Amino acid sequence: MALQVYSTLSRKKEAFHKEPGDRVTMYVCGPTVYKPSHIGHMVGPVIFDTVKRYLTYLDYQVTWVVNVTDVDDKLIGRAKELNTTVPELAAKMTEDYFGCLKALNVTGIDHFPRATEHVGGMILMISTLIEKGHAYAAGGDVYFDVSRDADYGKLCNRDPEQLEAGSRIEVSDRKRNPGDFALWKSAKPGEPAEVQFDSPWGKGRPGWHIECSAMATKLLGDTLDIHGGGLDLQFPHHENELAQSESATGKEFARVWMHNGLLKLRDKEGKEDKMAGSKGNVLNVDRALKHVSGDVLRFFILQTHYRSPIDLGNWDWENPNTPIPAGLESAKAAFETFTRFAERVGRVTGTAFAQLPPTPPPGNATMTLAYADVLRRFQEHMDDDFNTGGAVGVLFDLVKRLNRLADEKKLEDPTAANPGAKAEFREGALLVRDLAGILGLTLAAPAAALGGGDELVSGLMQLLIDLRANLRTEAKGAAKDNPLKAALFAQTDLIRTRLAALGVTLEDRATGTTWRVN
RNA sequence: GGCCUCGUAGCCAAGUGGUAAGGCAACGGUUUGCAAAACCGUCAUUCCCCGGUUCGAAUCCGGGCGAGGCCUCCA
Incomplete structure (x- = not known):
């Protein structure tokens, strides 16, 4: 079976539109760097890092871009609270974000464009939109004209008429239609100089959506192969990105839109909640890593299919005796099967798991029949819209099988020579290492x-x-x-x-x- | 109100037309001086409910009930 990927735009799984060997471009919306990252911020990076790892395994040449929003209202507000500057706060929080990615073994991101470094490109795109009649300047602001975009709303199935009925909080009298959104925001009195940029419309700063459109186009071209992000970004962010990009270039903006599910948890009463600063139930990555390894966090995320909500389970977050949610405790216990196995590989083969020699790339590899079924099942799951949950199950099966082999043949007993069984075990261990590697799991003991x-x-x-x-x-x-x-x-x-x-x-x-x- | 998801064992979860993967927890057993780990076994005749389509439905269709997300620059 060839790779199938679900696209939000068509609302169905589609055969992946590229051939192995091809270049694949992927853009995923990144963080606004104004606060330390919580574990929810890692869901997207882990999933798309795994997507890239699998595509790379299938011999695609993937280039992956994640933006960093380093200027916006939240940054301005937070910098003021902390009595620091926006660039300093952004730099600090960007470092925090990078540290979290590293801890979760998210290594595949090729470019991290900062919004402030691409203002010129955004101005250019906004100008194009004005020239083409898709946008208009009004009192120092520039807005995208939703009424001039015939297929506006196609990503999320929104009707622009309905938007007018909705209760938009910020209905500016500068807008022609309530659904219009800002491409350029004029500087407000009292805003620090560092967030003011020169433009043909006066001093100001770019709107949120335009940064992704401009940077994605600049770094990856007019049409992306994959555009990803959290489910919460579908509307309005991705809808607006799509509208302005296609209006500016006249070309399809992204072939496939992938949206990952969000974390959910339940309080001690069992009532469902989302993780939000206003509720106090935020689990920062730093704090989580004091109780579980980065591998475990990553494993936890990958147990669930990426489009489903990820259930952290019950969490009495005010109780010091329950520092982490039940789901993470359970994942920690489950993952020990893998770390213990990795240690056992060291005892059996005399080579540390992490030091096992590399397997030749697929195509050249000669997988013996003993494990061909395992590899096949793993690939079938991953080919089916990156079903990492199913793939994890295959990994458990393989480890169980190898543990049984080691038990039955007493492979840890130095007096029981059994070179044939040891070779078989070693080959299975290599496969565990490779499959875990596709999922980005190191299996190293913390x-x-x-x-x-x-x-x-x-x-x-x-x-x-x-x-x-x-x-x-x-x-x-x-x-x-x-x-x-x-x-x-x-x-x-x-x-x-x-x-x-x-x-x-x-x-x-x-x-x-x-x-x-x- | 509009748009969109989801409902599989005590808990998490894969499976989307061919007779229910995997994990956590629990309980037996092998092993061990005893443990731990590992392994073996038990643990859903059934997939929220009611109808329908079909030789066949957890999977498709209709209706109901329940939970959630977005429509507010939340990943």
């Missing part, structure tokens, strides 16, 4: 699980483990009726129980004892 790399901690742990190992050897050697046997085991159990109370789990294996911080 640093915190190993004591944060603290040498003193690991030294002390090794001391305890060695001491305990001596006690265990003594105890095992003691005769059944020797009271010392029980006494010694009581001591080894005491160490383990006390460590557990501190959040450290000991695991005794044939090859020795390992430890982890929960």
